[in-house]
Amino acid sequence: MGKAFDSIVFHGKNCDGCGDCVTACVKAKGGSDALSSRIKILPDGAGGFELALCRQCGEAKCVMNCPSGALTKNGDSGVIDWADDKCVNCLLCTVGCAYGGITYEAQIGHVIKCDQCGGQPACVAACPHDALAFSTIAGIYNSYGDKEDMFAPGLSACQGCNSELLIRHTMRRIGPNAVVAAPPGCIPGMGTVGYNGKTGAKVPIFHPLLTNTSSMLAGIRRYYERQGRDVTVVALAGDGGTVDVGFQALSGAAERGEHILYICVDNEGYMNTGMQSSGSTNYGSWTSTTPVGPSLKGKRSDGKNLPMVMMMHNCAYVATASLSHMEDYYAKLDQALETSKNGFAYVHVYAPCPSGWRFHSSKTIDICRLGVETNFIPLWEFTPKGGLRFTLPTENPRPITDYLKAIGKYRHLEPAQIEHIQHLADERLSLLSKFVRDTGARPAAE
Amino acid sequence: MTVQTKPNKVIVCEGNEAAARGVALARPDVVSVYPITPQSSLVEALSQMIADGELDAELINAEGEHSVLSSLQGACLAGARTYTATSAQGLAFMFEPYIRAPGLRLPMVLGIVTRDVLSPQCVWGGHQDAMLVRECGWIQMYCETVQEILDTNIMAYKVAEHPEVMLPVNVCHDGNYLSFGIARCELPEQGLVDDFLGPKSINWHVALDPERPMAVDPLTGGSNNPGPAMFVRYRMGQTESMGRALRVISEVHTDWGKRTGRHHAPLIEEYRMEGAQVALVTIGSMTGAAKDAVDAARDSGQAVGLVKVKTYRPFPAQAMTKALANVKAVGVVDRSVSFAWNGGPVYQDTLTALALAGQRLPIQSMIGGLAGADITQEHFERAIARVFGLAKGEGSTETHWMNEKD
Known part of the structure; x- marks a missing residue:
């Protein structure tokens, strides 16, 4: 795999054109006025703003155009480096760049461009509106490529499936010294356990019953511990096998503190069997068993919030995650993996489903992000020692309608139903906040 | 062959304790328990033996019979010799993993302390529970005496783990009359039982082990390509092994009789x-x-x-x-x-x-x-x-x- 690099990300909708980034850049680079800033914010002609900044392109036109070798792609940082001593001031680079990312600065007499401040960009730190971010997710991508994929290449998940993304990342991270339980649902449905004697995975994998994932894993782990072997036992389970019919076994295993890593991939329903409602399905959702018609308007009760229920079991580790925030998930996965050597670790991953929720398959990660940004899905982690800690800011959420309107299963919602869901999200956050003990650093694994 | 030469240690115990002592002599790795009348004193006895260090086994205090058998199936797939027992409604609740064990060819031993099933509400002995699951593919042996309970539980492991059988076994004894009936019982020596059973043979055919990675129980069957042939072969294999089990049960009883002098009729x-x-x-x-x-x-x-x-x-x-x-x-x-x-x-x-x-x-x-x-x-x-x-x-x-x- 090619190498990925950290990059500055612009969320245009958050930008109000305040110019704090420009000021910060000028200050950081010792310039004299706004013209000497490497980052420029311009009106987009539609009432918003756009960004003129070096994209640190992979196949950079500026580099190709440079006749003197003054511009080069840095193989470590990914930044396009400019070398003062080689530059002949021909300005061909500025002609090549379509983004206004390299410009001539008359006051100092040569071109200027962004160098990402050596990995701590001043503009990002200065932005008061979360319009700029510095994405370091490249590190995950780079290390991901070095690890073996534990699943067959041709899994038959739906286009845009969150679960396939999740299980490939998860098992690359966990590695081969593991036993995977994939209870009936989308995950084995896509072929992970295989068909007719052929496996879909490189690790030991099996279908537990929909009802007994935690119990079977407990038995496996107990025996390996008796043998002195540290084999990670992992559940890659859907919400049906977790919050509904598999709950008793889950609750029992959590109570006993079995050494299990349980990952619930919650797509709010029985999507593999045709989008039926589960205990996790949110209020108001259309599903094939909570349909919409003159008499019924989708699901009539709130979804069961299982991560909270697991927190009440005082599990060694409980966390929520969403794949729009992969670094957050990786940190939690590492913590859960470590914790599961001595206790019960439960990670609840919200997994929007393009097929069942009725949104375009290209929008999965956008929907994930909206869930988090509206506080419909607060991201947090819990340990008995440290209490609850929100791992992403929950202040200034977007209105719940931003999330609901992006998803087809909520298309029919009436104002009162939307209000109910907004209220639910607010109440849930308020309740969770009561379990926060301090906002300090991540507690060590227990 | 180890043959009992010294006079046997003789104990006086109820049928449930005899079952527990027989099981303990078979040295299970993992025991999972949940109480139900009239089985309870059996799992209490096993738990106490583990607490006293008399039996070196993992004890799982599961939250219900469904998890009891499920945890043991997991352990079995990892290579453990396992045990539990149940009765009536417990067996009914266990039914979902129960019907799965023969198809996975798991050589487990599960005691059924037989009891009538609801409704009408009842907690006393009868064979209805064990009989309701008679078509699930488990081997079932029914005991007559307290001594036979002890001996049959040991023999059951030998039958289950026999390479020509590889099927789970129910050792059934009557609730009340046998479970709580107290009688004289000879206790074989540990060395004799070890020699009789030999090394355990649990998951050579199917395993959840990172050292032998495989998919356990992938989807089979259906009318389309590649069709139902694999599923049909699995089923035929089960019935053929059931047929062979009759001979194996007889051989195992004969062997046990030679070693202990106690000849129970096998079939x-x-x-x-x-x-x-x-x-x-x-x-x-x-x-x-x-x-x-x-x-x-x-x-x-x-x-x-x-x-x-x-x-x-x-x-x-x-x-x-x-x-x-x-x-x-x-x-x-x-x-x-x-x-x-x-x-x-x-x-x-x-x-x-x-x-x-x-x-x-x-x-x-x-x-x-x-x-x-x-x-x-x-x-x-x-x-x-x-x-x-x-x-x-x-x-x-x-x-x-x-x-x-x-």
């Missing part, structure tokens, strides 16, 4: 069948009272014998028809009901075996001992009289309910 026991004109067929703890009735009848010159079923699944059809080859009429006593036929399950199997062998003779289903009811020697004496009547063409072969007026 059926023929009791005073020489020259018998009529016979009773019995199963489980009722057999003792039935034998007393047969003895009394023989003493008064009546040529009656008894056939006790020890191994019920697979059904020892050949042994049964051979034992009944020369009688004129048969009464089959069940402690459970087959609702489809208004008769008992053992009666149905006996009838089928005789029909297939071309042996046409009067045969009557007698149902007794439901919900803890006592089938006394007097009940059996009346049953014998009834069967003699059948042999003479008198009386009806309609199902007789032995405790109807008790």
